[in-house]
Amino acid sequence: MIRVERVGPLATIQDLGRPGWFDSGVGIAGAADRSSLRLANRLVGNPEGAAGIEALLGGLELLAQRHLTVAVTGAPAPASVDGRPVGAASVLEIEEGQRLRLGLATTGLRSYVAVRGGIDVAPVLGSRSRDTLSGIGPEPLRAGDVLPVGPPPRTHPIVDVAPVAAPAGDLLTVRVVPGPRADWFADAGALYRGEWTVSSDTDRIGARLDRRSGPTLDRRGAGELPTEGMALGSIQVPPSGQPVVFLADHPITGGYPVVAVVVDADVDLVAQARPGQPMRFRPC
Template sequence: MIEILSTGAVNSVQDLGRTGYLDAGVGRSGMMDAPALEIANLLVGNDEGAAGIEVALFPFRLRFETDTVFAVAGADCPAKLDDRQVPDWWVMNAKAGEVLTLGLPRAGARAVIAFQGGIDVPLVLGSRSTDLKSVFGGFEGRGLHRGDRLALGGTSRRMSRMEGGYGADVSVLRAPAAAEDEAIVLRVLPSAEYAVFTGEARSKFHETDWLITNDANRMGYRLSGPELTLTRKLELLSHGIMPGTVQVPPNGQPIIQLAEANTCGGYPKIANVIEADLWKLAQSPVGARLRFELTDRDTAVAALRQQRTFMAALAADAALMRGWN
């Protein structure tokens, strides 16, 4: 069991998401930075999809009520277990009564915390994720509040080796953080209406740095930049969309759909961010700049294959490192 001591309303219980229900109008939800959750789960010995906590508002504090093992991943934020520093991408033993504190990120936007056994909340449509938009799943269908107590699944075992913990080298998977004066590069595939945008609009889309506006949340990010125009007026029926879809409404300013994206929409689609780069959006704060780089299907598939290869190797290494008593 853990108790939430301080939090923000958008911090929530998430797993890898709710799949198979888009045709019924039920979105995916799930951790915005899915690879970070997978890595944190593998470090603590869980299945990669066990539910953890997504932290997007800081500072965040929780108290462990039982001995357990936890890992912190995602954003580069100062973390402490009582008075001990917790490095990024690191797993540690925690004793009952100890307090974990996460401070404002130095880079990135969302931290991920995984716990041995995962967060034990009911499965809803096959997932423990919170759908904040539709108010179901997770912990009472809402973000976390001070005083909430969350049960952990499984048994409480301590790592018998590496009492100070150990970490994951994520340099193979993650690009270095962009400098303040640099845009975050996202690889995209052309979407259904790409060719209907003017040549000038397509050039602007790829050559412009786009600003993430204050209108940014788990549903999507609205961007600010030059107006993107069509060669002709389109009258589209609502059609299926998913995380990563870049739509362009009549004002010509793109919207990137994210974890709690609507399941359908009628705005023209200019591109789709490849799945392997969605984590970059999760770690892009309001005010960051984005740059879209056109790629192809083979590259998108290879990037996902690289992620899966990394996860398989990490699972094997973590099992050797931790040991149990």
């Protein structure tokens, strides 16, 4: 068992989501940065899709109520066990009564905590993920919550630490596939010229962008699209001209044109981009 002693701006339980429910109006959700959750689970010997904790900007404190094997990945929040600093992306053995603390991340946006056995809350529609758009799944964590831990898998971690690059702190280059509604824009290529910045209006649903330099992304005409399906990574452009990159909890349909779609491998990069971080898009 794990007791939550403190949370930062937001901490939720996440796995790799609940695919297969689009026909019921339910999105996949799951970890915003899937590669970081997968790595944390591999480090502690879990299946990659086991449920862990996603902490926005860090600020999390957990009390072990039995011996735990833990790993912390994602945004490099300074971590300590009972005040002793520990390395990022390393395997930690935490004894009963010890506290794991995450400070505030200096780069990146979301940190992940995996525990051997996984967070064993009741699944909803086959997943333990919190979907912040629909409200499905376990509630966001609060101080005083006690989280059950599942039985440990038979395999054992074979590494002590994983060398991983820190999230980009400067200009972020994101690869996209142009379309499918590029013809709705007077100059769809304006997306790739100049730079954008991540606005403060960013959450698990999507990252809204402000123009930093370059031409505006103007829509052609004043018509509206019928509602159509939206994929993870879609760059939807509302009439304001401020693109929104859809992330884990995005709506499954929308009526604004999608000028391009972020390639799946780069969605995790966008999920770690902080407000104010510059970004550019490259078609591929």
